[in-house]
Amino acid sequence: MAEAAKTFRLDILSAEHDIYRGRAVELIFPAMDGGQVGILPGHAAFIGVLSPGELAYKTPDGGWHRYAVSTGSISMANNRCIILPQAAETPGEIDEVRAKEARDRALEALRQKQSIMEYKRTQASLARALTRLKIKGGHYI
Amino acid sequence: MATTREIRERISSIDDTLKITNAMYLISSTKLRKARKALADTEPYFDMLQLQMERIMRHLPEDFTHPYLDSRAHVADENLRRAVIVVTADKGLAGAYNHNVLKMAERDIRPDADDMLFVIGETGRVYFQSKGIHIDEQFHYTAQNPTIHRARSIAFRMLDLYEQKKIDEVFILYTRMMSSIEAEPRIMQLLPLSKLVLNRPEAAGVADVYQEAFELIPSPREIIENLVPNYLTGYIFGALVESYCCEHNARMMAMDAAGKNGREMKQKLSIEYNRLRQAKITQEITEVCAGARAQERQN
Numbered sequence: 289m290a291e292a293a294k295t296f297r298l299d300i301l302s303a304e305h306d307i308y309r310g311r312a313v314e315l316i317f318p319a320m321d322g323g324q325v326g327i328l329p330g331h332a333a334f335i336g337v338l339s340p341g342e343l344a345y346k347t348p349d350g351g352w353h354r355y356a357v358s359t360g361s362i363s364m365a366n367n368r369c370i371i372l373p374q375a376a377e378t379p380g381e382i383d384e385v386r387a388k389e390a391r392d393r394a395l396e397a398l399r400q401k402q403s404i405m406e407y408k409r410t411q412a413s414l415a416r417a418l419t420r421l422k423i424k425g426g427h428y429i
Numbered sequence: 430m431a432t433t434r435e436i437r438e439r440i441s442s443i444d445d446t447l448k449i450t451n452a453m454y455l456i457s458s459t460k461l462r463k464a465r466k467a468l469a470d471t472e473p474y475f476d477m478l479q480l481q482m483e484r485i486m487r488h489l490p491e492d493f494t495h496p497y498l499d500s501r502a503h504v505a506d507e508n509l510r511r512a513v514i515v516v517t518a519d520k521g522l523a524g525a526y527n528h529n530v531l532k533m534a535e536r537d538i539r540p541d542a543d544d545m546l547f548v549i550g551e552t553g554r555v556y557f558q559s560k561g562i563h564i565d566e567q568f569h570y571t572a573q574n575p576t577i578h579r580a581r582s583i584a585f586r587m588l589d590l591y592e593q594k595k596i597d598e599v600f601i602l603y604t605r606m607m608s609s610i611e612a613e614p615r616i617m618q619l620l621p622l623s624k625l626v627l628n629r630p631e632a633a634g635v636a637d638v639y640q641e642a643f644e645l646i647p648s649p650r651e652i653i654e655n656l657v658p659n660y661l662t663g664y665i666f667g668a669l670v671e672s673y674c675c676e677h678n679a680r681m682m683a684m685d686a687a688g689k690n691g692r693e694m695k696q697k698l699s700i701e702y703n704r705l706r707q708a709k710i711t712q713e714i715t716e717v718c719a720g721a722r723a724q725e726r727q728n
Binding site: 299301302303304305306311319320321326332333335336337341359360363365370371374375405408 | 467470471473475476477478481484485488577581586589592623643644645647651652655656658661662663666
């Protein structure tokens with residue numbers, strides 16, 4: 289098998305900066321239904337939704353890279369995968385204190401009476417905070 | 430003619446003003462550099478997002494409908510309630526930057542209709558308030574250091590109002606950077622979405638290119654529902670960053686010009702001052718000499 293066929297092109301661009309542009313062998317992203325979806329080279333073309341969670345990819349040198357991502361889109365076409373999360377952070381970049389505060393704020397807000405829109409928003413921010421904490425490596429959930 | 434003291438006072442006041450313009454110039458240039466970097470960092474994401482959105486729109490099933498795409502055709506054009514987000518600066522002293530945006534806003538807003546104004550930046554707020562034009566009071570966002578978070582909360586606010594059918598169309602009025610010295614206010618329609626995505630001039634060219642079939646996972650509705658807020662956030666963020674860039678560019682140029690004028694004035698005044706001083710000295714010498722001569726004669 290040709291070398292190129294074992295890898296695929298991966299572009300991860302967040303709104304703040306480029307995360308990764310290069311080849312990858314494997315990718316796991318958080319899907320809408322709460323599960324994880326794996327992508328291997330030569331995956332069929334699709335457009336999907338990225339939900340807040342943990343994103344990981346394996347580079348050709350065998351190393352795994354993990355990120356906490358917020359919502360975004362993912363598309364695969366012609367062996368090229370484009371991921372556009374609004375924000376992505378490595379475990380090192382995550383501010384644990386801030387994430388904890390965000391989680392507590394969201395939990396508190398969820399206890400109060402809210403409109404559906406507000407409820408969805410707090411839920412989303414809770415999800416973001418929990419992902420951050422999970423990736424940071426503590427046992428918060 | 431002014432006395433030397435008056436001229437000296439004017440020179441020192443110009444000196445003080447020069448200090449201010451100089452400081453503002455320096456501040457703006459650092460902020461501009463930061464804003465430029467932010468713009469360059471978000472550009473690839475934003476371009477990709479736009480492509481992605483076009484792609485999704487092309488691959489939507491024929492009969493797909495969604496509130497975000499509904500152009501509310503049942504409402505007559507003049508009855509469409511519009512929301513306009515106007516991006517201005519927090520401070521003046523930025524050349525024509527604020528003026529251009531506000532002029533455009535005045536031209537396009539119909540105060541008699543149910544247009545809602547959402548103003549970002551203090552200058553715009555003060556302007557509309559003094560003109561007696563109603564603006565939304567609960568919309569307190571600053572133009573300083575745009576963040577994705579701020580863009581997101583603005584986008585959600587707009588989507589919220591749109592879904593509740595309080596507004597039918599959403600526009601954003603911001604300043605686009607044409608080149609490093611040229612900027613131009615621009616109005617873009619954000620919602621309904623079809624206008625934003627399909628009216629872009631670049632979108633027309635790709636229609637005849639071979640298009641691969643995409644599967645939309647999990648469903649077109651879910652994708653639209655999840656990506657539209659993202660897309661709007663991205664668009665608003667891009668607009669905020671670009672406006673912020675333009676603001677500081679404009680301020681930098683304005684302060685540069687002000688500094689130049691100040692130095693020119695100072696130069697002129699100091700020549701005048703020197704002349705006056707010289708004239709005074711000459712006069713004094715003549716007086717002293719004349720006095721001495723008169724004394725001599727008396728002796």
